[in-house]
């Protein structure tokens with residue numbers, strides 16, 4: 001546990017930092033020009049966080065000099081306009097200590113323009129004002145207060161500048177504890193880059209309507225092993241609720257453009273339900289007249305005869321019928337419960353309805369792929385997925401019921417394994433694997449996330465293949 005004085009702790013950055021420090025079990029002293037304000041702020045803060053604070057954490061408030069005297073490390077989070085005056089007030093109290101300076105020399109109203117002071121940067125002014133007995137470390141300029149206040153993970157890096165390597169490492173350790181990745185970017189004079197970066201980030205936020213833009217250092221450590229394959233699976237946010245006749249390709253394209261445009265090789269996985277909905281595959285059960293076969297099967301399965309009539313119409317044979325269970329061979333060859341017919345996500349506006357699979361799912365996948373490829377100028381694959389049970393395993397997983405742009409199987413026979421043995425039987429059901437991976441982020445229930453993008457999957461491109469190859473030919477059925 002360390003004690004941190006936060007000079008300007010009633011403000012946006014200081015309060016966010018205080019929250020993270022206290023949550024990490026440290027003692028925090030909020031410093032304000034008004035000691036009563038600091039005490040009230042600290043009390044409200046402690047009460048708000050009470051249930052979440054570790055036992056060691058303490059939050060208190062004091063005037064600037066008293067707060068600075070109370071902490072082992074002092075953090076400066078005041079506006080540049082108050083910089084020199086604040087430093088003069090805390091100078092004596094911080095001698096012998098580390099001072100973390102987050103100040104950005106912004107000169108309102110032109111905060112989007114870099115305006116560094118004549119000394120080079122605010123951090124150098126801090127060092128000059130506090131004298132040689134203080135180890136000044138500059139940090140945090142590029143981390144938005146809101147992001148810090150959220151308490152969640154932060155996808156941005158902190159640039160830490162300082163002349164005292166030990167002090168810099170102490171600050172970096174503290175930042176790591178708060179969940180922040182940081183880089184020692186050199187002597188204190190280099191704080192100019194981080195301070196200037198704030199105006200650049202303000203410009204980026206304004207121009208691109210971003211919130212809390214940050215910086216992140218890329219690259220790999222020298223000599224690090226080549227990275228292994230990795231996969232990114234992302235649900236596509238911002239899609240509407242779909243209904244009959246909606247333009248699915250346009251909606252998915254708009255959502256991808258607003259989120260992150262697709263890249264060559266991406267696989268767009270779409271839940272069957274939304275494809276069925278836009279293709280108006282919902283059938284009102286009241287409009288269905290069950291025949292004798294449906295009535296008999298319904299009695300055996302203890303299900304609605306109208307549903308059985310639809311199952312029969314959608315399948316080439318019923319393979320098992322037991323109370324509560326109907327396993328059918330769908331007219332397209334897939335063997336699955338209820339021939340894929342589902343009522344769980346259908347709007348009940350006009351009465352009970354059942355949703356059938358698309359009439360020609362491969363054609364739907366192909367149309368979607370061609371539309372997205374034309375819009376974004378990239379090569380994609382599209383999979384339509386449904387959650388299906390497995391014959392000898394519990395639990396449903398995402399399965400590909402249609403595909404376009406890829407071979408659904410990846411035939412690795414003839415390749416060698418690590419020991420040079422030639423693979424004899426390895427054929428990977430890659431379309432199903434991708435569908436299952438995507439189903440981890442596709443919302444099954446109320447999430448409203450019916451589309452995912454899988455990036456980095458290895459598959460063989462095929463412009464004309466559909467899902468057909470994934471179906472085991474009937475003559476190879478081991479349990480006929």
Ligand SMILES: NC(=O)c1ccc[n+]([C@@H]2O[C@H](COP(=O)([O-])OP(=O)(O)OC[C@H]3O[C@@H](n4cnc5c(N)ncnc54)[C@H](OP(=O)(O)O)[C@@H]3O)[C@@H](O)[C@H]2O)c1
Nearest residue numbers: 008010011012013032033077078079082103104141144145
């Ligand atoms: N906000 C961010 O996202 C962010 C990110 C990185 C760096 N920074 C830098 O961190 C520093 C603090 O930023 P902030 O956004 O937290 O500032 P802020 O909320 O506007 O102010 C912080 C605190 O400074 C104190 N203060 C002292 N003299 C002041 C004066 N003349 N005018 C206004 N407030 C005064 C106030 O506390 P009392 O009234 O209690 O004394 C105030 O609550 C700035 O240098 C900023 O550039 C900010």
